[in-house]
Amino acid sequence: xxxxxxxxxxxxxxxxxxxxxxxxxxxxxxxxxxxxxxxxxxxxxxxxxxxxxxxxxxxxxxxxxxxxxxxxxxxxxxxxxxxxxxxxxxxxxxxxxxxxxxxxxxxxxxxxxxxxxxxxxxxxxxxxxxxxxxxxxxxxxxxxxxxxxxxxxxxxxxxxxxxxxxxxxxxxxxxxxxxxxxxxxxxxxxxxxxxxxxxxxxxxxxxxxxxxxxxxxxxxxxxxxxxxxxxxxxxxxxxxxxxxxxxxxxxxxxxxxxxxxxxxxxxxxxxxxxxxxxxxxxxxxxxxxxxxxxxxxxxxxxxx
Numbered sequence: 001x002x003x004x005x006x007x008x009x010x011x012x013x014x015x016x017x018x019x020x021x022x023x024x025x026x027x028x029x030x031x032x033x034x035x036x037x038x039x040x041x042x043x044x045x046x047x048x049x050x051x052x053x054x055x056x057x058x059x060x061x062x063x064x065x066x067x068x069x070x071x072x073x074x075x076x077x078x079x080x081x082x083x084x085x086x087x088x089x090x091x092x093x094x095x096x097x098x099x100x101x102x103x104x105x106x107x108x109x110x111x112x113x114x115x116x117x118x119x120x121x122x123x124x125x126x127x128x129x130x131x132x133x134x135x136x137x138x139x140x141x142x143x144x145x146x147x148x149x150x151x152x153x154x155x156x157x158x159x160x161x162x163x164x165x166x167x168x169x170x171x172x173x174x175x176x177x178x179x180x181x182x183x184x185x186x187x188x189x190x191x192x193x194x195x196x197x198x199x200x201x202x203x204x205x206x207x208x209x210x211x212x213x214x215x216x217x218x219x220x221x222x223x224x225x226x227x228x229x230x231x232x233x234x235x236x237x238x239x240x241x242x243x244x245x246x247x248x249x250x251x252x253x254x255x256x257x258x259x260x261x262x263x264x265x266x267x268x269x270x271x272x273x274x275x276x277x278x279x280x281x282x283x284x285x286x287x288x289x290x291x292x293x294x295x296x297x298x299x300x301x302x303x304x
Contacts (some may be wrong), residue, residue: 031230032070066272078269086269103253110275112243112254115171119178120239124232127183131190132220132229143189152184156242160249170250174243181242182235186228194220222297229301233286240282 063080080088089096094106134140159180163173197220205215214226247256255274262270292299 002071055204076266078267078272083269083272084269087273090270090273105255105258105273106252107276108255108258109158109281111252111257112247112283115174116178116236116239116243119175120182120236123179123182123235124186126179127186127231127235128190128228130183131187131228132194132216132224134187134191135194135224136216136220148184148187151180152188156181156238157245157249160246164250170252172248174246177246180241182239185234185238185267186231189227189231189234193224196227197223208240225293225297226299229289229297233289236289237282237284244278248278274283 025207033144066077068077070079070082090105094104094109096102097107128216130144134144136208156177159177160173163176164170167173167176201223202215205219244256244259247254248260251257251260255278259271259274262268262274293301
């Protein structure tokens with residue numbers, strides 16, 4: 001530091017170049033530390049928001065419960081770390097192909113998804129027009145509603161022996177069961193949506209002298225779309241649930257047969273892996289339909 005005499009005769013102090021740089025570095029370090037501290041606090045606040053923290057806590061509770069049960073049933077039940085270690089090969093090599101009976105979990109999942117998609121799409125092609133017809137025609141409602149109410153409570157697996165008797169093969173039988181399963185919710189919700197179209201909309205269409213087919217396309221179907229998609233989401237969820245049970249009974253290639261085969265080998269760790277894979281796949285399927293509904297209706301869908 002240098003001390004020089006000013007015009008008034010008093011000494012004036014000046015910081016050296018090194019001291020100025022050192023002071024700037026200290027200020028910069030303090031500022032960076034403050035930013036890091038604020039970012040940590042912000043992360044903790046966002047993590048402990050109910051929408052994030054509570055689902056994580058719920059899943060943690062399920063894993064803890066699994067762990068406790070496994071400690072009392074060590075001869076059969078693996079703990080979560082043990083299950084993870086035993087399933088690493090399935091997780092890291094989902095598309096392994098070692099032969100006809102040696103397929104990775106990814107191939108099995110794709111086989112099940114293909115059956116579900118084919119049966120579900122065929123069901124939607126039949127169910128939506130039927131639902132529209134029932135919603136528009138009181139006569140159709142009188143004729144078809146009793147049939148729907150009789151067949152709707154029937155367990156989907158009851159249709160499997162009938163399908164095997166008709167097709168004499170496992171693959172089309174599984175698709176047929178998915179087709180039957182996906183009909184009822186879509187028909188009922190579509191008919192409900194068409195029946196609840198505001199009368200004012202139809203009266204305006206009649207004033208404008210719209211043809212009947214144009215009323216259907218421009219008024220009835222757009223107003224019914226939320227109901228239709230609700231039915232489709234329910235049907236898709238049930239279809240994914242049913243295909244696992246059907247594949248456990250019919251065998252072949254699929255995630256359901258994988259569950260049954262691993263249980264026969266007393267490999268419960270792989271059964272737990274299948275549980276998580278089936279659940280996550282169902283979640284993704286429902287999310288995909290929600291996104292499709294948002295795109296088609298141009299309205300956000302309330303999460304359920």
